Amino acid sequence: MNVFEQYFMAVVVLLISAGIGYAVRQIFIYLLKRWAEKTETKIDDIIINAIKNPIVLWFLLGGIYGALSIVSLPENIMQYVEKGLLAIIILSVTLALAVLTGNIVKYYGVRLGATLQVTGLGQFLAKAVIISIGIVILLAELGIEITPLIASLGIGALAIALALQDTLSNIFAGFYILADRPIKVGDYITVEGAGEGYVIDIGWRSTKIRTLPNNVIIIPNKKLAESVITNYYLPDKPMSVPITIGVSYNEDPERIEKILQEEASRAAEEIPGILKDWAPIVRFLPGPGEYSLNFTVIFRAREYTDQFLIRHEFYKRIIKRFREERIEIPYPVRTVYLKGEGDEK
Secondary structure, eight states: HHHHHHHHHHHHHHHHHHHHHHHHHHHHHHHHHHHTTSSOOOOHHHHHHHHHHHHHHHHHHHHHHHHHHHOOOOHHHHHHHHHHHHHHHHHHHHHHHHHHHHHHHHHHHHGGGGGSSHHHHHHHHHHHHHHHHHHHHHHHHTTHHHHHHHHHHHHHHHHHHHHHHHHHHHHHHHHHHHHHHHHOOTTHHHHHHHHEEEEEEOOOOOOEEEOTTEEEEEEEEHHHHHSSEEESSSSSSSSSEEEEEETTSSSHHHHHHHHHHHHHHHHHHHSSSSSSOOOOOEEEEEEEEESSSEEEEEEEEEEHHHHHHHHHHHHHHHHHHHHHTTOEEEEEEEOOOOOTTTSSO
């Protein structure tokens, strides 16, 4: 077989390998999708997304190996080519496993909620572990000594660590947040001096909070770890909503209490966001004020943001009922006594 025939056959082998790889990819994806439709879990979808692209590459690399057996190349060049192909295979498998692991972490994080953080940092760590293992395997297969390399990297890492103190502080603060779990994605929190909103991501450097006006607050993990955080979803989402109502000192407290209890019970059945299995409470608290008798109506809301609609609707109901009952809602009043020169001291 002359040189032209060798290269022609090599090209044919490559084209056939690529075609087989594409066909296998289509058949494999079709079978997996058929299987995925019969199952409730999304693990099969995660597997499909992770390996559907590398399949063609793996078959193509196999075709290159087959073509090399046909083409006559010098031994030293053949060694370099084989090592290069081996490196590509290891890297492609490593990246596919990293994507697969990151998506599995995200999937089970959604299902387990508080048990596993669904964050960019969590997925980043999972991928970093797989990629690190892949790099170690690649270096070992290429015959590169790892020990001297680690020693050299240690000196370089020390210099980098000194230059990136703030960045590393944020990274380790992110680890602390994941381990201690004061917050998780989806929680509604208030960060002292920063603002409040829903946690949408805990990344390797910062944590993102979406506020109610739909803006995003980006807080460095170090600052977040050192701040006072109020988590309105811990120990659970339901919370008490106290609403203060003031009436004139001329009103009968027992009558006011009865009216408030009637309206509160009716509101608990009709206003969205109020827990119906928890009876509202009316208390003469915080007690008499400077110009009014103050009553507090306490509801139990499903979560923090429900309180705004509850207050809005209940205040409207109370004002309407008080007007029907001719109950006075007082304005701020102060009585001032002026002492003249002829007055007794």
